[in-house]
Amino acid sequence: MRHMGIFLKWDTVLLYRNRLFHIALLIALIYTGIFFLLKPLGSLTRILVVLIFNDPVVTGYIFGGVIWMFDKNQHTLQAVSVLPANRRHYLLSKILILSLLAVMVSLVMAIATRGLDFNVFHLVISVFFSSFLFSAVGFAVAALSRGFNEFLLYSVPFFIISAIPMLYMFGIGEIMYFIPLPTTGCIEILRASFTSLNSWYLLIMYCQMFIWAVISWRVVVRVTQKRQV
C-alpha cells in the first residue's frame, strides 16, 4: 500500500504539471455554460445527465490515453517497470486519480446547476465508475495504438457505444436491450441522482456497473502489461 500511496501522490503532481487538471476544470466550465444557455428551454435534467456523463468520458478516456502516451514517449514506462512495485498499482493509481478528478468536476457542475438538489451518493458513485471504466479503456486503447491519431480513430466506436444507452433515457427502446452495454448502469445511476428510480432497478444497475468496471480493469491490465516495454 505504501507504493500505491507514492504513485497517487506523484500522479496528482503530474496531473497538475501536465495541465490536465486545468483542462478538466475548463471542460467543466464549458459544460456548465452550455447548461445555462439551454436553461430557458425548461426542465433540463436529461441534458444535465448527458453533460455530466460526457465529462468523465472525456477526462477518463482522453486523459487516460494522453497519460499513457506521455509515459510511453518519455520512456518512463520502462523505468517504472524496474521498480520494486506492483505494476498494477501504477495503472490503478492513474485510473483512481482520473476518476477522483471526474467526481470533483461533476460535483462542481451539479452544484452550479442544481444547488444541492440531487443525490450526492448516486452522482459520486456513477461518475467515479464511469470515469474508471473510460480511463481503463483509454489506457488500453492507447497501449494498442501507434500514435495519438490512431488512438483518436479507435475512440469513435467507444464513444458511440457509450452514448447508445442514452436513447433509453430519451424514451427510445426497452431497458433490457441496453443492459449488456457497458455504460447503461453508469447512465441510469447518474439519472437517479436527479430523478427517483425504483430500488430494485437501481440495484441491478449498480451490479451491471460494477461488473463492467471489473471487466474493464482486467482488460486494461492484460493489454498494458503486454505493452509496457
Next chain:
Amino acid sequence: MLKVENLFFHYPGNPDNTLKNLSFSIGKGEIFGFLGPSGSGKSTTQKILYKLLGGYSGKILFEDIPLGQWGTGFYERIGVSFELPNHYIKLTAVENLRFFGSFYRKKAGSIADLLKQVGLAEEGDKPVSEYSKGMKMRLNFIRSLLHDPDVFFFDEPTTGLDPIYAGKIKQMIRELKDRGKTIFLTTHNMFDADQLCDRVALLHLGEIRAIDSPYNLKMKYGKPGVMVTKKNASLETFNFPMTGLGKNREFLKILNENEVVSIHSQEATLEEVFVKLTGDQLV
C-alpha cells in the same frame, strides 16, 4: 551472481530467434561487457535479465535462484540505467529522483550528493524538459545508484556524453566495481568496453562469438608485432614480427640510428577482433 544457460528468445510474430543459445556467467564484483552492433540482441538480453521480457527458453539464475522465482524484491537488488533518457520531463531532476527513490527500502546517499557527482548540483531544481540529452543521461545513471543495489545493468552509459562526463561516468563505474558491485554493461563502444570490462562477450546476430578478457581477445586475434616510425627526410614506417624481435637486424639497426619517432605494439583493437570474428562492423 548471474548465470545464463542456453538462452533462446524470439519476439512474438517473429519466428526467427533474436537470441540463440546464449550461455555466460557473471561473477560478483565483475564488470561484464556485452559488445555488439545495433540489432545484435544486447538490449533484448538485458531486458530479459531484468525481467521486462518473458517467454524465453533456457535457464537464468540470479544468486542460484531461477529468475522467474524472484518477486519485486529482485528490483531492490538491481539498478538499471537505460540506453535512452526516461524521466518525467515536467518534474525536476530532484523530484524525479525522489519519486523513483521512494520505492526502495535502501538509500545510497543524499540526492544532492548524487547530483553533485555528475555535475548536476546546480540544475537539480530545473524541470528535466530543460535538460540536454547528456544531462538526462547523467540523471539516468545516478537514478540507478539511488538504492545502492548489488548488480547494475548499464546500457550504453556514455552515449550522448561529452568526453569529460563520459570519463566521469567510467570512473564511477570503476568505483562501483571496487566496492564489490557486479556490473553488466552493454555497449557498441569498444573503447569503453576495453577500458572498463574484466570480460566481454562479443555478440553478433544473437549469438555469442567469443567470451574472454579484452586483453586475451586482443592477443589471440591480434598480429603480434611492432610498428616503428622513424624520421628521415620524411616519416617512414616499418613493421616487425614479435618473434625474434631482439635479434632482428633491421629492427636493431633502426633503433641504433637514433631516428625513431615511435614504437607501437600491434595487438588488435576489440573492434578488429570483432570484425575478424564476424566479418561485420561494430556500429
